[in-house]
Amino acid sequence: MALYRDRGVVLRTYKLGEADRIVVMLTRGHGKIRAVAKGIRKTKSRFGGRLEPASHVDLLVYEGRGDLDIVSQAETVDHFAHVRDDLERLGRAVAILEAADQLALEREPNGRLYDMLVGALRTLAGHDAPLVVAGFLLKALALEGFRPQVEACVACGGDGPLVSWAVEEGGLRCAAHRQGPAVSPEAVAVLQDMLGGRLGGALAERRPAVVSEVDHLVVRVFEHHAERRLRSVGALHQG
Numbered sequence: 042m043a044l045y046r047d048r049g050v051v052l053r054t055y056k057l058g059e060a061d062r063i064v065v066m067l068t069r070g071h072g073k074i075r076a077v078a079k080g081i082r083k084t085k086s087r088f089g090g091r092l093e094p095a096s097h098v099d100l101l102v103y104e105g106r107g108d109l110d111i112v113s114q115a116e117t118v119d120h121f122a123h124v125r126d127d128l129e130r131l132g133r134a135v136a137i138l139e140a141a142d143q144l145a146l147e148r149e150p151n152g153r154l155y156d157m158l159v160g161a162l163r164t165l166a167g168h169d170a171p172l173v174v175a176g177f178l179l180k181a182l183a184l185e186g187f188r189p190q191v192e193a194c195v196a197c198g199g200d201g202p203l204v205s206w207a208v209e210e211g212g213l214r215c216a217a218h219r220q221g222p223a224v225s226p227e228a229v230a231v232l233q234d235m236l237g238g239r240l241g242g243a244l245a246e247r248r249p250a251v252v253s254e255v256d257h258l259v260v261r262v263f264e265h266h267a268e269r270r271l272r273s274v275g276a277l278h279q280g
């Protein structure tokens with residue numbers, strides 16, 4: 042069996058048999074992989090707690106013949122202890138891991154997505170920022186080629202004021218072309234910061250009403266895109 046080295050983030054794990062787990066990881070060089078960690082559920086496992094969701098690890102992996110590889114060694118790069126110690130941050134980390142899992146393709150390297158994932162977890166470990174999940178989702182969409190238009194009305198190109206989000210069309214609309222859920226001026230400013238290279242400014246936003254509004258909008262847009270993507274992948278497999 043061929044061995045390879047890589048670095049990855051654990052997205053999720055599930056039980057296999059009596060003592061093993063399958064660990065789903067986003068790696069830098071091999072895209073999303075599934076690998077068996079043998080004996081990991083035994084008390085004296087050689088993997089210890091190093092392969093838990095959000096763990097960032099250096100890996101030595103046996104390449105399997107089918108979908109499943111086998112983890113030979115895992116060394117911690119970063120355990121993100123501050124994320125695990127805080128339920129709110131852990132919840133945000135799990136949402137980020139789920140989104141990365143949805144977007145990543147098996148055995149297709151996506152270095153930008155990997156870097157964004159590690160960056161988002163590092164940000165969370167440094168300090169809690171309520172909008173870190175929304176920021177990750179929006180930037181991940183942009184990476185996929187679905188960058189929402191937040192600077193100008195998607196109907197007329199005018200710069201506003203922008204008052205609603207036309208989810209189907211992937212962007213904001215002005216008052217004359219209002220369509221879709223309403224968006225407050227504060228939320229528009231946050232969205233423009235997130236996509237305009239001013240993520241730090243967006244992450245400083247802590248007003249609960251603005252945070253909640255942006256969160257809901259971005260999740261809705263992300264889900265719309267993810268469903269469409271799922272359908273197109275399904276159609277490809279049928280065709």
Ligand SMILES: [Zn+2]
Nearest residue numbers: 194197215218
């Ligand atoms: Zn317009």
